[in-house]
Amino acid sequence: MTFNNSQPPPPPENNHEISHTEGEIDLLDLIQPLWRQKILIITITCAVIAIAVILVLRATPQYKIYTQLKSGTYRWNKEGTPIPYMKTNDLKNLLSGGIFDTYTEQAGLKDYAPEISVTATRQGDQLTATIFYPDPAKGKKILSGYIKFLNQNDRNNNDSQTSGLQNQRNSLQKLIKEIHGKIVDENLKQQTIALNIEQKKEELKLVDLKGDRLEREIERINADLNMTKKEVKFLDERIKVAMETRIGYEKSRQEIDTNTTRIISLRDKLLQAPPDDSLQLLLLASTLQQNIAYLNTIDQKIETARKEVISYRTTMAGHIKTQEKCRLSIADLQARITSEMPKRKSDIAKEITKLQWRIDKEFPNEIAILQQRIDELNARIKIISLVETIEYPQASIRPVKPNKTKIVALAGVMGGFSAIFCAYIRHFWLTNRERPTNKG
Numbered sequence: 001m002t003f004n005n006s007q008p009p010p011p012p013e014n015n016h017e018i019s020h021t022e023g024e025i026d027l028l029d030l031i032q033p034l035w036r037q038k039i040l041i042i043t044i045t046c047a048v049i050a051i052a053v054i055l056v057l058r059a060t061p062q063y064k065i066y067t068q069l070k071s072g073t074y075r076w077n078k079e080g081t082p083i084p085y086m087k088t089n090d091l092k093n094l095l096s097g098g099i100f101d102t103y104t105e106q107a108g109l110k111d112y113a114p115e116i117s118v119t120a121t122r123q124g125d126q127l128t129a130t131i132f133y134p135d136p137a138k139g140k141k142i143l144s145g146y147i148k149f150l151n152q153n154d155r156n157n158n159d160s161q162t163s164g165l166q167n168q169r170n171s172l173q174k175l176i177k178e179i180h181g182k183i184v185d186e187n188l189k190q191q192t193i194a195l196n197i198e199q200k201k202e203e204l205k206l207v208d209l210k211g212d213r214l215e216r217e218i219e220r221i222n223a224d225l226n227m228t229k230k231e232v233k234f235l236d237e238r239i240k241v242a243m244e245t246r247i248g249y250e251k252s253r254q255e256i257d258t259n260t261t262r263i264i265s266l267r268d269k270l271l272q273a274p275p276d277d278s279l280q281l282l283l284l285a286s287t288l289q290q291n292i293a294y295l296n297t298i299d300q301k302i303e304t305a306r307k308e309v310i311s312y313r314t315t316m317a318g319h320i321k322t323q324e325k326c327r328l329s330i331a332d333l334q335a336r337i338t339s340e341m342p343k344r345k346s347d348i349a350k351e352i353t354k355l356q357w358r359i360d361k362e363f364p365n366e367i368a369i370l371q372q373r374i375d376e377l378n379a380r381i382k383i384i385s386l387v388e389t390i391e392y393p394q395a396s397i398r399p400v401k402p403n404k405t406k407i408v409a410l411a412g413v414m415g416g417f418s419a420i421f422c423a424y425i426r427h428f429w430l431t432n433r434e435r436p437t438n439k440g
Contacts, residue, residue, distance in 0.1 A: 033423065052412075053408060069126070073388065074164070074165065092127055100113075
């Protein structure tokens with residue numbers, strides 16, 4: 001039997017100490033391989049960073065284009081509060097669904113179509129639609145066109161959404177036409193009232209003309225009254241003259257009666273005298289006949305004078321009645337001028353003022369209310385849509401993709417980790433290659 005002269009190593013005094021030594025990791029043992037491979041680590045890290053820089057520089061910059069939207073209004077409740085057409089989640093699914101691909105295909109962007117992302121805001125009733133595009137102006141145009149495409153009536157001939165919206169628009173347009181008809185009616189009423197005002201003004205002129213005519217009538221009656229006064233005065237003078245003439249005639253008649261009585265007495269005496277007084281008696285008889293004839297003439301003149309007085313008094317009484325009639329006519333006309341005509345003018349002026357107020361205030365207010373209603377309906381027609389824009393598409397000032405600093409920094413970190421990993425692999429490979437192989 002052959003024995004090996006080599007002695008085995010002495011057993012450890014403390015098994016616990018041996019196990020602690022074998023399980024302990026020295027930090028220096030980990031750092032030393034990295035320090036020996038520092039050139040490799042630096043080279044790999046720099047290479048990865050360089051590749052990242054090249055890729056970042058060659059990448060197309062992307063701008064962030066975004067817009068804020070919410071569900072469009074379909075109709076309004078009794079209080080006038082708008083009712084959204086669809087819920088926010090349904091609108092979000094619609095915006096981010098295949099309809100965007102349909103739009104980009106129709107817009108000729110099929111090969112260069114961006115992707116759209118839709119997120120809800122904190123309020124929950126608003127959405128933010130975002131795309132990334134190299135050209136910010138064209139990107140905003142794409143988003144604007146997409147919103148317009150959503151609200152188009154002919155987007156899909158069988159689309160119940162747009163047809164329902166169009167039906168609502170048509171009903172509002174019909175209501176606007178009805179209100180326009182009311183405005184036309186109000187304008188016609190206004191024109192009719194304006195014609196009435198012109199007629200009332202003509203009536204005022206006629207009242208003034210009538211007043212002038214009454215004034216002229218009063219002047220004419222006054223002239224007639226003055227004429228009758230003159231005639232009455234003239235007749236009064238004629239009556240006085242006739243009375244004086246009649247009195248004169250009556251005095252003459254009395255004188256003739258006295259003379260006739262004396263002649264008769266003298267005749268009687270002569271008849272008793274001797275016949276030698278026959279000549280004187282003849283003269284007395286002739287004188288007596290003349291007196292009797294003259295008495296007859298005077299009686300006729302007295303009767304004529306009496307008749308003239310009666311005629312003058314009758315005529316004067318007629319003139320006095322005419323004067324009274326003239327005074328009554330003048331009083332009546334003057335009353336019409338002083339009371340009736342001003343009242344008539346006042347009534348017409350009040351009617352004109354009332355009608356003018358309707359033209360100046362009532363009709364403009366009613367038309368303004370109707371026009372305001374039309375504006376509200378037109379505003380509602382503009383609001384009626386599948387999607388309502390809260391904030392029009394905006395673009396970031398600078399490109400947001402790619403994030404060069406972040407990418408380069410991340411490439412440096414990943415390159416460093418990769419270099420450390422490669423350094424440890426190389427260290428273990430070199431260590432295992434230099435260690436001698438023990439054979440049993």
